[in-house]
Amino acid sequence: MKAGLYSLTGCAGDLLRIVNIEDKLLEIFDKVEIMDFALASSRKVHGKVDVAFVEGSVTTQKDLEYIKKIRENSNVLVAIGDCAIWGGVQASLTGIDLKELMKSVYNTEENYYGFLGEHKAISEVVKVDYELPGCPIEAEEFIELLIDVLRGVLPEFKDYPVCVECKIREVPCLIIERGEACLGPVTVGGCKARCPYNNAPCIGCRGPIKDEANVAGELSMLLEKGWKREDVVNRLKLFAARYKDVSKLIKG
């Protein structure tokens, strides 16, 4: 199987998570022919790939052209990580004027960098065949996906929240017990409740459960616990500003 691993705008964390599977890395790359993986290799083989794994948001004109080329060149396109699926933390700026953004960080109103004006998810610009959530992705889920792809199938999407995994690991509920602004109820499970297990509230890095996450319910529950609307909306939009129900909340 021929594979390409590509990066758009982001921190490179999803591809690095793959490189960080130290104990299985050699085995993985024994089964897959890597055509393009600029983060780790200078070798680039031209030709169509069976599967493209793409991380990062579509942020610049270059990203846009690149992802279109990748789409044309691949049979299966998998978006990996929150940037690729929801636009990443940078997408929480959706709605803010380009000039204001440039001014705030680069002290100029010029669009020096071919910025598209917003940070888009890959599925907003090309067809995506599968999405593997996480910030970063989970090694185990990546390996499962790869095994399926090698067999010519794609796994089912997970449609249960992080809360289910808290129950399995017997983690006391951070919302009920401590009144924390935990986003577990609206966030796709699969991380084994990493953060609540470590006494930290879920920040929603795996993104919302598509078409099912009840963000309005999450908001009203946390308002009842005494949280300010502004702070809850800020948290909800960090990894999911482009999810329709969250963008409704942002607009008020």
Added chain:
Amino acid sequence: METANEVIVEHVTRVEGHGNIKVLIEDKRVKEVKFEIYEGPRFIEKVLVGRTYYEVPDIVARICSICPDPHQVAAVEAIEKALGVSVDWQTKMLRELQLLADVISSHALHLYLLALPDYLGYPDALSMVDKYGREVKMGLELKRAGNVVKEVLTGRSIHGCTVKPGGYTRVPTPSELEKLSSTLRQSMEGAILAVELFSSFKYPDFVRDENVFMAVDPGGIYGFMGNHILVSDGGRYPVEEYKKLTNEVTVPHSTAKHSSYKGRPFMVGALARVLLNKRKLKGRAAEMLKELEPKLDAFNPLTNNLAQAIETVYAVERAVEVIDELLDKGLKQDVEVKVKPRRGVGVSAVEAPRGVLYHCYELDDEGRVAKADIITPTAQNAANIEKYIKVSAERLLSMGEERLEGPLELLVRAYDPCISCSAHLIKVIKIR
């Protein structure tokens, strides 16, 4: 007759981030040099505005997947200064351990997977397995050791979740720490092998030129945190003066701003740290340095790789020592300091694997971020990289060298730039 000749040679790879090197040559002279960073702008400092201090470490981690840890530690240290909070010895030691772990995994990644293929003549580390299987496996083992420490300490090897202003949400158990200690001890062989490898290579001297260094003053022993910055001209400044030290300007060809000190580009990173703090190294790293010091050339950034290797040996030994001290004293759970929001400003500097990293926050009455300013090592190094590209290109041309791309790529990679994501292009434009 003038002809413009544009040569696109190859993708500059095995560097984290999107960047180009452009060299414009006219009549065998270097007319212009640009280290272009075309990484999409993410405006992370703007993402932070309006958010509570508590959320900051989770967000700044996302700046970089190779060094989320120094970003988190820098953030919590700056926020604690702004809020007037001080943490106890245990939390400080755990933060040092977190930084050491990141140095180990980051340097191992750079030395074994990104830089070594250059010196052994391969496109990547995986292709080296047949002939250099032992090296690749030991490099991966070393990298894994750093990542395992991060996983236990922060909940994840990339973008950990336990790091908060006031302390860690979860403190490792003694048995977890004992396990980490044994993993680290086993990885020592890989660190030593890196020194053997990178001290055996010949570093070409076409890059040599005078240099200015900066590093955090760690105090008594070699380390990665402190309240002052050391400069190779003898200067020592409080971190609060970071703006004067970095003098950032926005340049159109790069989403990383460019820095200068007294009008000159400067270098941060392992070479700067080892040369400015060499008497503070201890143990095996100190012994190795004694023998290898002549090879660490302040005027040759390529020797940064060797400095990284020596520093990795130190980091592994020191991490084991930190764990021993923590176990000796006995670990306390629930030491997270309760933090009260208030208005304030705080600046911190920590050493990320690639050099000095500054975080500055202005918080409002409710502890929300009013303003954030983050200066990364690669942004500081960008102007220095351009300077050395120019010097090197001129020398190579005068030596009659036709193909500049390989050597220039080697040079850029030696800085271990962390631009954020792959795919790069070296473009040499020749005008005859």
